Amino acid sequence: MEKRVESVGLPAIKLIPIEDVAVNSGTGGSKRPAKIAQPTDIRLVKVLEFLRSTNLAPNTRKLYERELKRFLAWTELHYHELRPRHFGQYKEYLMQEVRTDGNKPLSKSSINAGIAALKSFFKWMCLAYPDIIATNPTLSIKLEKVPLPPAQSLTPEQMERVLSALELLGETKQRDTALVHILSHGLRAGEIVQLNVGSFDGKLLFLPDTKTNEPRLVPLRQSSRQVLTEYLQWRLEQGEELNSLSPLMISHHASYKGDRLSYHGIYFAIEKIGELAGIEDLHPHQFRHTYATDLLLLGVDPTHARKLTGHTSEKAFRCYTLRSEQEAAIAAYYRAIGEEQQQE
Incomplete structure (x- = not known):
């Protein structure tokens, strides 16, 4: 599409839709499909900061990262929008909808692992960013009762x-x-x-x-x-x-x-x-x-x-x-x- 502005003698202006193509100057101006980067979930930035700033064992860090990413995939709400009822709903989701690789419901211990990750993260958020979250919204969510495991002592x-x-x-x-x-x-x-x-x-x-x-x-x-x-x-x-x-x-x-x-x-x-x-x-x-x-x-x-x-x-x-x-x-x-x- 071209437009001419005859009155002031300006050259023609050619409009190129930005979603159409991108010019690759490294190949002599050849055109290639534009790559539009996916926006970063700013909520994940806080999760990664939490994992870096806390003294977690490697296995615990890996577990917490998995569980916190699962939670972020479940809701689009920002941290300041979350209320205690949302965590009750998420626990119900873990109990009713999430399945293991063998298509079995999560065990009580696995559900507790997910809840523990949330409790630890939001406790940190309250301390690190009180301007975002003043009160820990996970306080009311309870862990599932599981039998106490025996001590794995060596004889x-x-x-x-x-x-x-x-x-x-x-x-x-x-x-x-x-x-x-x-x-x-x-x-x-x-x-x-x-x-x-x-x-x-x-x-x-x-x-x-x-x-x-x-x-x-x-x-x-x-x-x-x-x-x-x-x-x-x-x-x-x-x-x-x-x-x-x-x-x-x-x-x-x-x-x-x-x-x-x-x-x-x-x-x-x-x-x-x-x-x-x-x-x-x-x-x-x-x-x-x-x-x-x-x-x-x-x-x-x-x-x-x-x-x-x-x-x-x-x-x-x-x-x-x-x-x-x-x-x-x-x-x-x-x-x-x-x-x-x-x-x-």
């Missing part, structure tokens, strides 16, 4: 097999022995990743960054202090220069040798030890369960035990107290009937 016999398996390791023996000793004091894998040489003062481990965002001191038993000291001395003998900011646990992987041991590296190391020990699906968190359970069986006050493990929720700690209460009840029974408690 004394399994722990012996783990320690024996360490003797079968090659290059990683020193590191993995120290790793098992640290895990046996209730640390999460994500917390171990952050530890530096300066975190160990010869007796205690200082954790400045934890899942609960509260610093924690972890006292080590004498044998573990010795193992950790020997590991650091071994690294010095290998020619490594250590300072307070050096990673406490290092990788032996060919591509990352000497770098900080990663979260996945910890899981891989423990999985390998489990194979050598003949313990199926051994994972780092089992050592944390074992530590918490043993504290209670030793008679440590639950409040003190929670402080040592870094549990802020009494409810989350309940699976360990159930185990210790059961053990105490069994012991009381044998004392009452005048028999020694049978050892398995």
Whole structure:
């Protein structure tokens, strides 16, 4: 389409619809279909900021991202438009309409995972952006009641097999022995990743960054202090220069040798030890369960035990107290009937 403005002698103006073509100057002005970028969901920007700014374990971060994206796909409302009733409707959606890959309804635990992600995110939003959300709209939505899972503690016999398996390791023996000793004091894998040489003062481990965002001191038993000291001395003998900011646990992987041991590296190391020990699906968190359970069986006050493990929720700690209460009840029974408690 051309228009001429004869009165002032201007050249013809050619109008080109912007949705038609785009000129590619790199090919001599040849025309190609225009690519119009999809607009970014500004709500997702806040989700990504939340995931970056919170100290979540990798698996938890992955789960939260999936669940929060599911919620954003369910509603087009902006955060300031959401009301408690919307979250009730979303919970109903999870219960009635969402299906697993096997076309089964979500389990109560899976529904709770989705709700927990929302609760954590909107709690953060209220703190980070009170101008957008002044009151947490997820407070009224309740988690589904599920049976409390038993503590996944390792038996004394399994722990012996783990320690024996360490003797079968090659290059990683020193590191993995120290790793098992640290895990046996209730640390999460994500917390171990952050530890530096300066975190160990010869007796205690200082954790400045934890899942609960509260610093924690972890006292080590004498044998573990010795193992950790020997590991650091071994690294010095290998020619490594250590300072307070050096990673406490290092990788032996060919591509990352000497770098900080990663979260996945910890899981891989423990999985390998489990194979050598003949313990199926051994994972780092089992050592944390074992530590918490043993504290209670030793008679440590639950409040003190929670402080040592870094549990802020009494409810989350309940699976360990159930185990210790059961053990105490069994012991009381044998004392009452005048028999020694049978050892398995």
